[in-house]
Amino acid sequence: MIALRSELPLKGDTSSRFVVWLVMVLVFMASIALTTNAYIGALLFHWNQSVTGTLTIQIPVMLDAKDPASTATTERVLDVLNRHPAVERATAVPREKVTELLKPWFGAGEAVADLPLPVLVDVRLSTSEPSAINAVSNSVQSTAPGAVIDDHRAWLNRVIGLAEGLGAIAITAMALVTIALGLTIVFATRASLAEFAQVIDVLHVVGAKDGYIAGQFARRALVQSLIGGGAGLLLYAPTLGFIAWLASRIEPGILPDISFPASHWVVLAALPFLAGLIATITANVTVRRALSAKV
Amino acid sequence: MIALRSELPLKGDTSSRFVVWLVMVLVFMASIALTTNAYIGALLFHWNQSVTGTLTIQIPVMLDAKDPASTATTERVLDVLNRHPAVERATAVPREKVTELLKPWFGAGEAVADLPLPVLVDVRLSTSEPSAINAVSNSVQSTAPGAVIDDHRAWLNRVIGLAEGLGAIAITAMALVTIALGLTIVFATRASLAEFAQVIDVLHVVGAKDGYIAGQFARRALVQSLIGGGAGLLLYAPTLGFIAWLASRIEPGILPDISFPASHWVVLAALPFLAGLIATITANVTVRRALSAKV
Amino acid sequence: MAQLRKKSDFVGDTVQLEDVGLRYADGPEIFSNVSLAIPQSSFYFLTGPSGAGKTSLLSLMYLAKRPTRGRLKLFGDDVTDAKRSRLPAIRRRLGVVFQDFRLLEHMTAFDNVALPLRIAKVSEATVEKNVTELLKWVGLEEFMQARPSVLSGGQQQRIAIARAVVHRPKLILADEPTGNVDDTIAFRLMQLFVELHKLGTSVIIATHNEHLVSRFAFPRLHLKAGTLTAMPPATGAES
């Protein structure tokens, strides 16, 4: 009962609102940063996933579709691939699909129908190890020299670089937020110490111990951080919704719909408590330091 | 001299630091939002610029390069185009360049050398009006039926949609920042009013007018906003540099190097003063309201 | 400082209360039906037990509160319902010593005392001269640049008195102005009030100090149980 009674006013002074506001902003920023990071991670995983373990092989034979030699080369390559241990499945891309892919270049006219087209083979690997890709590549090359093998990684690597950069910014933001939170609490606690100098004097004179006074400040900081942190999350929810709505309205499908793992939400929900923890410890240390300079 | 003397302490109280900090954060966010918006605007302009007024025409003739019929059609189309009032210049894309474009599909082998390729014509228009594009399109169609005309706008429109969405977010952020600034000042001024209740009482009793007291608070708010705003800009500069560095490191050339117009920097430099103006007016109104409830 | 006194040609009562009552929020009335006329150049003690309402009565006169009932006139002006914008001019003709001093902590002793002059836009040279002189009189010339918090209780009280009289007000309202000083200083401070009184200022001093009241031959207003009674000067006291 006595432990819960506060000798410091929690409301009504400026520094307490200051902490509540700043923690709100900080938790808000942290949650946005976390989500950005998680989204980028998920996006990379998604892209990787849709690309990893697939190859496209282009057999450089400019032969007529009905030409048996062309068919023979294709058959041979398919045979080699399908017997390869690292390959799950290899299929020739149907001529119609290749025609489709070339339409931007040749139009849809009958001209294409008679055109000798390259043969494309889609390969799904059973593994994504680079060594397996090399092995497959080698055996295709020896069967059909000059075959072009595309593991789709060139463009992906560029995008991954960009996304990882954004992720780094998000992580940096998180680190800055943590530091800012600590500084805020130190600074607000010092301000409170000044603001409550007389209250502290009186508590001292009536025999309160440093731990007791520090505890009062720490509890205040805890409550303020929890309130501020909760408010930050409350602010975060509609913001996320708004951004998702904007994104969906602008370009449906350009960004895949990603559902975050439960752990993400757990971490988000833990943010106010994390802020509370940081606040409690910081306030305690700050007050004890300041008090130890007194008589 | 007397007008510059402050009867309120500027430093040392919590609400003043609160304002300085929050204005810093707000100006920082506003400057980031402004820059994002300006960058997106410039990007759109850049893209539009590089695309507007150009067409690519694909003539669907699958004829050998040395075939005179093919050459004739091409000549005819070029002739029609170059005499068209809306066309500045029309040139056939050299065969080497078309070969280059097709390399992903046919490889660099000698197979391509003998391939019958479509003829591409690059057209630079002297205007970007849709009606002109239609007129050009019609005359090309009548000369070479089945020609495919690409004004490059399909993909651009999608990207523009996305970028405009981001711009809307930036603008929303700006609006929120302005509102937040106003609220902050109202709130901090009220806190100060409480904090300085006794100072205000004394000023009242010695005959200070409301305008005088409000002026003191307004000046405080002004100075605090200028300090906070300046700090926000100081924070903004290295952040912009850091983001630019990250972007350049990750993917040089994916985002064009854009230099902002001088007006952008002027607006940014004006932010602290804008914040100061908002702060001054808000503080003045808040204090006068509060005081008018007194005797 | 002639400009501060240019209305000194007015004749009549400095303070006039007619059937005044005061209550805080929804509490009971602190006092009721108080009628009172303080003539120009008069000197009164205001006495009464702790909690009787002395400070509250003074706060009506320095316009920090409005009476909840009755009428109040200051310098002949009815200020009961006066517009706020009219009050600063009237307040500048008052000098108030608060029971709890109310010094401004972020200013030096000098600046605290200079405050009423600076608010009235008196020239800085005059401020310098008058404030220094007055601080010497109250025995604090050494402490001109000290912040109130480093001063002793009695020193703070003297700063508060100096601030109340520095602009030669027409009416001085002092609430327990000698509660924290010894008799020698108390007498010196009383002399200051008496001097000003002789120059034409009206003075009302709320005090618990019977010794003080009995030493000076000034009439007394006694506030008790919500009623104000006028009492004659103590006999045999100096004036």
Added chain:
Amino acid sequence: MAQLRKKSDFVGDTVQLEDVGLRYADGPEIFSNVSLAIPQSSFYFLTGPSGAGKTSLLSLMYLAKRPTRGRLKLFGDDVTDAKRSRLPAIRRRLGVVFQDFRLLEHMTAFDNVALPLRIAKVSEATVEKNVTELLKWVGLEEFMQARPSVLSGGQQQRIAIARAVVHRPKLILADEPTGNVDDTIAFRLMQLFVELHKLGTSVIIATHNEHLVSRFAFPRLHLKAGTLTAMPPATGAES
């Protein structure tokens, strides 16, 4: 509340100063070579002109400052260089009335008075009983739930005194405890101190009130120009 007094079996002086000097920051010494022994269950007045250092001397005794010179013992313990962690226990045996009251503005009168008991973790039932009783004694039972700011000066002073004595301290240090109350209440408050003194508490009262000093037959410590002089009780006064 026996647990609060369990060290009461100690014998010797309550306060002992040996050649004590004090200066603020780099200012001059407020006083020097002050030697003094306050025996158990004694009662002293501390007098001297405003600014002599009475409040400063008391602040040494309630451990808000350390002497810059000399040695200080409280309840037989040398606290001159005592570790901070030892001080709270000693402070809980003190009761202090500040010259400027220092009531906690965000608490009711009741909670202000209850503070020393709650810090000492006394049961809430005892707190309730003792605080109520004491507030009745000082005549403020109606104001238990009031905030200090709505109380009159004298009412605040009585709250400050109640807070200083509620935990039955071994040593009471009161700084001008009757500066804002009339003689009737002042006498009643003095009676409270005298009662506690008779129960074994040592009391030191800093005051300017010559009337008070001459009315009670207690010895006086006079501080002037940095020197402390012990003076005998006023003759013919009650005790």
